[in-house]
Amino acid sequence: MREDRELAEFRGIMTPPDSWESGFNLKSVFAALFIGMVMMPGSMYMGLIAGAGLGPAAQWVTVILFMEIARRAFSTMKSPEIFVLYYMAGAAITLPYTGLLWNQFLVQSDAADATGLTRQFPTWFAPAEDVLKQRTFFHWGWAPAITLVLLQQLFTRIERFGLGYILFRITSDVEKLPFPMAPVGAAGIVALAETSTGQRSWRWRVFSIGAVIGLAFGFIYVGIPAVSGTLLLEPIQPLEIPWTDLTSRTETILPAVPTGISFDLGHYILGMVLPLWAVVGEFIGMLLTMIANPILHRAGVLTWSPGSGTIGTQFSNSLDFYFSFGIGITVAIALIGFYHLFRSMRQRDGDSSRPDWRRLFRPPEGRGDINLWVAVAIWVGSTLTYISLCHFWLIPDFPLWILLAYGFLYTPIVSYVSARMEGVVGQYVDIPLVREAAFILSGYQKIDVWFAPIPISNDSGNVVYFRQVELTGTRISSVLKAELVILPIVLVAGVLFSQFIWRLAPIPSPVYPFTQKMWELQAYNMCLTYSATTEGGGLFARAFQPAYVMVGTGISLAAYALMARFGLPVMLAYGLIRG
Incomplete structure (x- = not known):
């Protein structure tokens, strides 16, 4: 398979500088206050309206303003x-x-009642119904839920410098994976730094063109619904959010x-940035799904009925087949990732493509x-803290050995697999099988286990961030500072602005169109999963079919082996399996 040459080509798109400098100073402190007081509430509000926060826009606006x-x-x-x-x-x-706003909706949703x-x-997780009706977080009934959120975020940020950093050293320093999405943000930062010093390059021109296009599109796609939603009973949507449903017509x-x-x-811009063969592979995968x-x-595997719409069709297909089939695909990706790892370890010392594991303990000076x-x-300390929190407070009846297996076995495995996918094709992957199966097989008969901070995480996103740190010439120690x-500022601001947004209007409601259209579907999907640990296993017992898991794994491995046999690009293989 055309692997080493292809990966080296993408890794060479942008190379790290010869030296690194600290980027933390007094400007960073003022920026933290601005982010917590302005950008964070804006991102929360847009997430409820359009289903996506300000995202990278908030990051670039902050940077440009301070520049x-x-x-x-x-x-x-x-x-x-x-x-x-x-x-x-x-x-x-x-x-x-x-998430706090989601909690209050979920416990009152039709999906929770139906299941x-x-x-x-x-x-x-959420207080009693009489507290929820007051639409305020400033009540003692919310204290346990808010405390749990604060603790989770504290240890999540700490853990970034644990397992996430370790995987960065393995996949970037040792395996030299390209991480095709990392140069996207890094190149934009370099472009702004060049213009700050009076230079003008192609990066700045491209950045400026993208900013103008994004501003114009954002005004139509998000701006008009946001403004009209404050003046009218229902917002005006020139372009339907989050999509236009065509299932009834096709x-x-x-x-x-x-x-x-x-x-x-x-979505369209992302397709231009991702490696070509990865996009081609996902497109082929989509066509195969349509066939x-x-x-x-017709074979009776899918019990779909006409008139279900896009959301209903997705839910029905997932319940009948794709929930289990998707698990099989992710298992195949895991097996392929470990195959590459073990193969690299067995290569001879004279092989130039063999990873140099000495780099793991000798980072660039x-x-x-x-x-x-x-x-x-x-990593070990944060994992043990999560386990103690669950075992001694939240879910004391849940088997301790499963918590230990999650923290010290499942998390590093799935994080490495996903980090490798990010490193090769710039796409995220997860393996839901272990979590759901372990909850069911444990015999635990309560739903609280689904909301506890089980030590399960996927640190591949942190690996990409560390790669961007390297490409921009930033010292890793300055990121820690x-x-x-930023953490204490946003922890406090988050609670305050959640309260303000909830007081503006009920959630979901027409004021927040994304929540009104999508949250009920998400609630049904989640309650389907939660019902697995109730008596009888609920709908999950129907959705999880081991035979379909094996089919998904077998087809994915066979497709990868076939493409490897004919020397097709490795990114095409990963893209097809993921698509």
Whole structure:
């Protein structure tokens, strides 16, 4: 398979500088306050309206604003300083404070009532109904849930410098994977740093063109619904959010195939950035799904019925087949990843393509790396804290050995697999099988286990961030300082602005169109899973079919082996399996 040459080509698109500098200073402190007070609530609000927060836009707006302030103060900003601002904005807008709003909806949802779960939610997830009706987080009934969110976020940020950093050292320093998405953000930061010093390059032109296009599209796609939603009973949507449902128009030609058009420009731009063969592979996978669904429907595997719409069709197909089939695909990706790891370890010393594992303990000088054993201690300590929190407070009846297996076996495995996928094709992957199966096989008969901070995480996203740190010439130690400043600010701001948004209008409601359209489907999907640990296993017993898991694994491995046999690009193989 055309692997080594292809990966080396993408890794060479952008190379790290010869030296690294600290990017944390007084500007970073003021930026943290701005992010917590302005960008974070804006991101939360847009997430409820359009289903996606400000995302990278918040990061770039923060950076550009402080660059302009620096320019008017006759100062400049270097790439490391810009990246620290970018990093802090990203850390703030990804905190799940809309999760508190989701909690209050879920316990009152039709899905919870239909599956008989309404009275089974623990008080540390959401308080009693009389408290929820007050629409305020400033009540003692919310104290356990808010405390749990604060603790989770604290240890999640700490863990970034544990397992996430270890995997960065393995996949980037040792295996030299390209991480095709990392140069996207890094190149933008370098472009801004160049213009700050008076230089003009192709990066700045491309960045400016993209900013204008994004501004125009954002005004139509998100701006008009946001403004009209504050003035009218229902917002005006020139482009339907989150997509236009076409299933009812295509169901006679493509039975059991959910169809629709998303107008989110970000999806189209992402397709231009990802490696070509990865996109081609995913497109082929989509076409195969469109062919397979009608066949599966005629064979009686899919129980779809006309008039279900996109959401109903997706839910029905997932319940009948794709829930289990998707698990099989992710198992195949895991096996392929470990195959590559073991093969690289067995290569001879004289082989130039063999990873040099000595780099794991010899990082580049001056990069500000953390001692590897300190990173291991951070990972072990945070994992043991999660386990103690669950075992001694939240779910004391849940088997302790499963918690230990999650923290020290499942998490590092799935994180490595996903980090390798990010490193090869720039795409995220997860393996849900272990979590759901372990909950069921444990014999535990309560739903509180689904909401407890089980030590399960996927740190592949952190690996990409560390690669961006390296590409922008930023010392890793300065990122740690930024975390210590931004975290307490956004923890407090998140609760305050969640309260404000909830007081504006009920959630879901027409004021927040995405929640009104999508949250009920998400609730049904989640309650389906939660019912697995109730008596009889609920709908999950129907959805989980070991035979379909084996089919998904077998087909994926066979497709990969066939493409490897004919020397096709490795990114095509990964893209096809994921698509």
